[in-house]
Amino acid sequence: MRALISVYDKTGLVPFARGLADLGFELVASGGTAEALEEEGLVVTSVEDVTGFPEMLHGRVKTLHPRIHAAILARRDLAEDRGSLKKHEIEPFDLVCVNLYPFARVAGNPSAGEYEIVEMIDVGGPAMLRGAAKNHASVTVVCRLEDYDPVLMELREDGATSIETRKRLAATAFATSAAYEAAIAGWFLQDEPFPETISLAFDKAHELSYGENPHQQAAYYAERGRRTHILARVEQLGGKPLSFNNLNDLSAARLLAREFDDPVCVIVKHANPCGVAEAATIEEAYAGAHAADPVSAYGGVVVLNREVSAALGDALAEHFVEVLFAPGYDEQALETLARKASMRILENTERRALTVEPDYRRVLGGLLVQERDWEVAGREEMTVVCGEVSDALWEDLLFAWRVVKHVTSNAIVITRGRQTIGIGAGQMSRVDAVRIALEKARKLGHELEGAVLASDAFFPFTDGPQLALDAGVAVLVQPGGSKRDAEVIEAVSVADAAMVFTHRRHFRH
Numbered sequence: 001m002r003a004l005i006s007v008y009d010k011t012g013l014v015p016f017a018r019g020l021a022d023l024g025f026e027l028v029a030s031g032g033t034a035e036a037l038e039e040e041g042l043v044v045t046s047v048e049d050v051t052g053f054p055e056m057l058h059g060r061v062k063t064l065h066p067r068i069h070a071a072i073l074a075r076r077d078l079a080e081d082r083g084s085l086k087k088h089e090i091e092p093f094d095l096v097c098v099n100l101y102p103f104a105r106v107a108g109n110p111s112a113g114e115y116e117i118v119e120m121i122d123v124g125g126p127a128m129l130r131g132a133a134k135n136h137a138s139v140t141v142v143c144r145l146e147d148y149d150p151v152l153m154e155l156r157e158d159g160a161t162s163i164e165t166r167k168r169l170a171a172t173a174f175a176t177s178a179a180y181e182a183a184i185a186g187w188f189l190q191d192e193p194f195p196e197t198i199s200l201a202f203d204k205a206h207e208l209s210y211g212e213n214p215h216q217q218a219a220y221y222a223e224r225g226r227r228t229h230i231l232a233r234v235e236q237l238g239g240k241p242l243s244f245n246n247l248n249d250l251s252a253a254r255l256l257a258r259e260f261d262d263p264v265c266v267i268v269k270h271a272n273p274c275g276v277a278e279a280a281t282i283e284e285a286y287a288g289a290h291a292a293d294p295v296s297a298y299g300g301v302v303v304l305n306r307e308v309s310a311a312l313g314d315a316l317a318e319h320f321v322e323v324l325f326a327p328g329y330d331e332q333a334l335e336t337l338a339r340k341a342s343m344r345i346l347e348n349t350e351r352r353a354l355t356v357e358p359d360y361r362r363v364l365g366g367l368l369v370q371e372r373d374w375e376v377a378g379r380e381e382m383t384v385v386c387g388e389v390s391d392a393l394w395e396d397l398l399f400a401w402r403v404v405k406h407v408t409s410n411a412i413v414i415t416r417g418r419q420t421i422g423i424g425a426g427q428m429s430r431v432d433a434v435r436i437a438l439e440k441a442r443k444l445g446h447e448l449e450g451a452v453l454a455s456d457a458f459f460p461f462t463d464g465p466q467l468a469l470d471a472g473v474a475v476l477v478q479p480g481g482s483k484r485d486a487e488v489i490e491a492v493s494v495a496d497a498a499m500v501f502t503h504r505r506h507f508r509h
């Protein structure tokens with residue numbers, strides 16, 4: 001039996017190779033791999049001895065040779081292939097172990113230059129992987145450390161790997177090669193927002209307890225090459241395993257929280273914010289966000305952008321929280337929260353900002369791709385079309401406008417004192433969204449007089465604004481652009497209120 005080994009990452013290599021040698025495999029290895037094995041006392045045949053050719057071009061060419069690839073690809077059940085091997089005195093390989101240059105890791109390093117990145121494009125490795133996977137009827141292909149021990153165990157117990165095992169390993173090899181090529185293509189096309197072909201590669205990061213519903217299985221996959229993602233540098237400190245809905249809500253909450261620099265708390269249910277507050281301290285921010293809609297906050301995802309103090313830990317422990325996400329925890333707070341067995345406590349140690357990325361939406365048989373709705377209009381880009389807006393109201397207006405961007409359309413957000421007091425989300429009619437937001441605020445005893453209302457898109461009629469004006473809302477902020485803008489402006493003026501146009505809408509479906 002014969003094994004070809006050529007690996008960049010040599011973790012676990014020696015025990016695996018020694019196990020193969022003990023089973024009677026002849027070990028054939030390329031340059032650095034051969035040296036590593038010989039240093040550990042293993043007998044190795046170098047690739048150069050097999051091909052009769054030295055490595056060339058600083059290692060760019062070493063395994064690209066007929067004596068290597070014929071030994072991998074020869075079909076053992078085909079007399080013609082066996083005859084070719086015999087004629088050219090080539091011994092076939094029964095096992096091929098290859099892992100690839102770390103292209104994605106190097107390309108993701110901001111300090112890496114183009115030459116260094118290009119040199120991480122492996123050519124021979126993928127060729128060997130694909131050849132061995134294609135010929136899985138006769139060849140066992142191994143490309144992951146996790147497969148070393150299971151393969152050795154099967155060889156020891158059965159003397160060979162089963163066809164089922166070889167098919168599974170072949171699938172892994174092709175998936176590895178495809179993901180590798182996708183990362184390379186993505187690097188070359190990084191400045192092209194909508195290339196002719198999109199090649200995406202995702203690696204399983206977490207098994208999830210279930211999907212949207214308990215009868216659906218689910219997992220979380222992180223996009224290869226992304227330096228930041230929803231669970232990058234996030235450690236779970238307590239609670240049950242994360243579910244599909246937990247991560248979906250966490251993503252929505254994190255994207256909203258990134259809009260703010262001051263202490264902020266975002267509480268999300270079913271991918272929509274139900275309570276958001278910005279304040280001088282994180283304790284005040286949580287109190288405001290929870291008080292915004294305590295009924296909806298029950299069982300929500302809570303995201304904070306400051307460390308959880310002992311006092312805040314006590315406050316959080318009084319309520320049912322599905323997921324708690326913060327950049328740190330006071331020791332006493334963590335001790336208190338750990339008593340809540342069902343609370344999933346996540347600590348975020350990632351200090352880099354979330355990166356701008358495309359927004360992918362899976363649809364039947366395809367993929368919708370757009371730029372993520374990342375930017376939001378500032379005060380200088382907005383126009384006061386009627387009335388006057390004080391500095392204090394401007395703070396509330398800008399707060400409301402950042403929040404409404406993250407609410408499902410049709411979306412209405414009413415705020416007061418940088419706290420949401422009424423949210424109408426996901427309505428087919430904008431006037432219904434206004435009505436729901438107002439009813440929420442009234443039901444919870446929030447003061448509507450002097451509040452700010454934000455609409456993610458223009459008001460097509462005066463009915464929605466009139467409901468808000470009658471309730472005492474002082475300022476409305478919306479994109480503008482309706483054929484009836486003049487009528488809406490007139491209604492606001494008559495009510496002695498103010499309205500601001502942002503000239504940009506924020507649909508979220």
